[in-house]
Amino acid sequence: MDKERRVRLFDKQADMYDRRRGDSSQERFRRGLLSHAEGDVLELAVGAGANFPYYPSGVRVTAADFSGMMLEKAKAAAGRYNIDVSFLQADIDELQFPEHGFDTVISTLSLCSYVNPQQVVAKMKRWCKPGGQILLMELGISSNGVLAALQKTLNPLLYRLHGCHHTRNMEELVKGAGLHIVHMERHWLKMLYLIHARPSG
Numbered sequence: 001m002d003k004e005r006r007v008r009l010f011d012k013q014a015d016m017y018d019r020r021r022g023d024s025s026q027e028r029f030r031r032g033l034l035s036h037a038e039g040d041v042l043e044l045a046v047g048a049g050a051n052f053p054y055y056p057s058g059v060r061v062t063a064a065d066f067s068g069m070m071l072e073k074a075k076a077a078a079g080r081y082n083i084d085v086s087f088l089q090a091d092i093d094e095l096q097f098p099e100h101g102f103d104t105v106i107s108t109l110s111l112c113s114y115v116n117p118q119q120v121v122a123k124m125k126r127w128c129k130p131g132g133q134i135l136l137m138e139l140g141i142s143s144n145g146v147l148a149a150l151q152k153t154l155n156p157l158l159y160r161l162h163g164c165h166h167t168r169n170m171e172e173l174v175k176g177a178g179l180h181i182v183h184m185e186r187h188w189l190k191m192l193y194l195i196h197a198r199p200s201g
């Protein structure tokens, strides 16, 4: 799928993501993950700002996404939750930042959508300060064989509808980039990965 089509697909979902902010099925996961955020934070693929209700006070957030409609919703939400956010409309697959600029790098439900997720995780490591942290909440392949087979069968259809591949192994992506996993939990029949990682052990 080309980039324009992917952007349009996410633009169309912006209203839904805006309505679902604070969704109770994700609340405890987001709250737990975001409680670790500190300092200068980079949030990749911020969407409509689903994490904004959970940011601790005092963080300074740089938030990027390539969907203008998602960013519009996120900007309005940042005002409502009184968060200090600088927004950037950009394709994360092409985005560049100086090395070691952020205390915390966050991605939620987004590694499924990049053309080159391994490269994006490598960038997260590069952009994070050596003593910083990388916080992920991602949907990926289940460790349940039956479910994983179903995810693979449905993937072409779901990718066309939602722009996400839910067949990626998030643990392998993170380890493949040389990140050190401090803590990992799996939920929702092992499809949801919550990962707290650091650039080195």
Ligand SMILES: C[S@@+](CC[C@H](N)C(=O)[O-])C[C@H]1O[C@@H](n2cnc3c(N)ncnc32)[C@H](O)[C@@H]1O
Residues within 6 Å of the ligand: 010, 011, 017, 044, 045, 046, 047, 048, 049, 050, 051, 064, 065, 066, 067, 070, 090, 091, 092, 093, 107, 108, 109, 110, 113, 114, 115, 164
């Ligand atoms: C499934 S939504 C998740 C949004 C948000 N992170 C959340 O937790 O609700 C995926 C988001 O990734 C963005 N996205 C997908 N691919 C992207 C890319 N290559 N560059 C920038 N943003 C991208 C979409 O516009 C969308 O906002």
